Each structure stands twice: as C-alpha cells, then as structure tokens.
Amino acid sequence: MVTPGIKDVAGAHYGWRDWLSQRVTAVVMAIYTLMLLVIALWTGGLDYAVWKSVFANSAFRIASFIFMLSVFLHAWVGVRNITMDYIKPTAIRLIVQIAVICALVAYTGWTIQVLWGAR
Numbered sequence: 001m002v003t004p005g006i007k008d009v010a011g012a013h014y015g016w017r018d019w020l021s022q023r024v025t026a027v028v029m030a031i032y033t034l035m036l037l038v039i040a041l042w043t044g045g046l047d048y049a050v051w052k053s054v055f056a057n058s059a060f061r062i063a064s065f066i067f068m069l070s071v072f073l074h075a076w077v078g079v080r081n082i083t084m085d086y087i088k089p090t091a092i093r094l095i096v097q098i099a100v101i102c103a104l105v106a107y108t109g110w111t112i113q114v115l116w117g118a119r
Contacts, residue, residue, distance in 0.1 A: 018077050018081060021073060021074075021077055022074060022077055022078075024070075025070040025071070025073050025074040025077075026074065028066060028067060028070040029067060029070050029071060029074070032063060032064070032066075032067040032070075035063065039054060055115075061115045061116065064111075064115055065111060065112070065115055068107075068108070068111045069108070072104045072107060072108060075100075075104065076100065076101070076104055079096075079097070079100050080097060080100075083096050083097055083100075
C-alpha cells in the first residue's frame with residue numbers, strides 16, 4: 001500500500017512531461033517551418049542574398065536558435081525513451097545516453113557558432 005502524498009519511486013514518471021515537451025517542441029518546429037515557407041513565398045525563393053538578409057536580423061537568428069533547441073530537446077526525449085525501453089543493460093544504456101547528451105551539447109555550441117560566429 002502506498003501512503004497518500006508519497007510518490008512511487010519505482011518508475012521515472014516522465015510520461016506527461018515527455019508528451020507535453022514533444023508537443024510543444026513540435027509546435028515550435030512547425031511554426032518555424034511555416035515561417036520559412038512564408039519567407040520563401042514572399043521573396044520568390046531562397047537564394048544566398050535572401051538567406052544573408054534574413055539571417056542579418058537578430059530576431060530571425062534567435063528564432064533559429066529556439067528552433068534548434070526544440071529539435072535537440074525533441075531528439076533527446078525520443079532517444080531517452082527508446083534507450084529506456086529497449087536497452088536493458090544499465091551500463092550500455094548510460095553510455096548511449098551520455099554519448100547523445102554530449103553530441104547534443106556539441107550541436108548546441110555549433111549552432112551558436114553558426115548563428116553568431118564571425119561572418
């Protein structure tokens with residue numbers, strides 16, 4: 001019997017948070033994709049000059065960074081859930097999860113470098 005108010009420590013209970021984060025990040029990615037579509041339609045296409053002018057705007061760079069963070073969070077939740085479900089040996093699961101975390105942190109740094117690096 002579980003005492004009321006005391007959480008069950010057997011499970012991670014990520015379910016609703018994972019569900020919500022997957023939906024929120026998907027909406028952010030969809031809005032950004034629609035924004036790119038509108039820009040492409042408005043300018044008649046996406047060539048180098050259009051990309052350069054769009055990325056000269058700080059607001060667009062921030063939107064791009066938020067989009068990339070959404071992609072990384074979306075990927076992390078998916079990979080974490082897959083590893084928890086299908087990789088049973090704890091050591092191997094942790095190695096895979098640490099490798100994914102390291103890659104996502106590196107990708108975040110790379111995104112910052114691309115968006116705000118030297119031009």
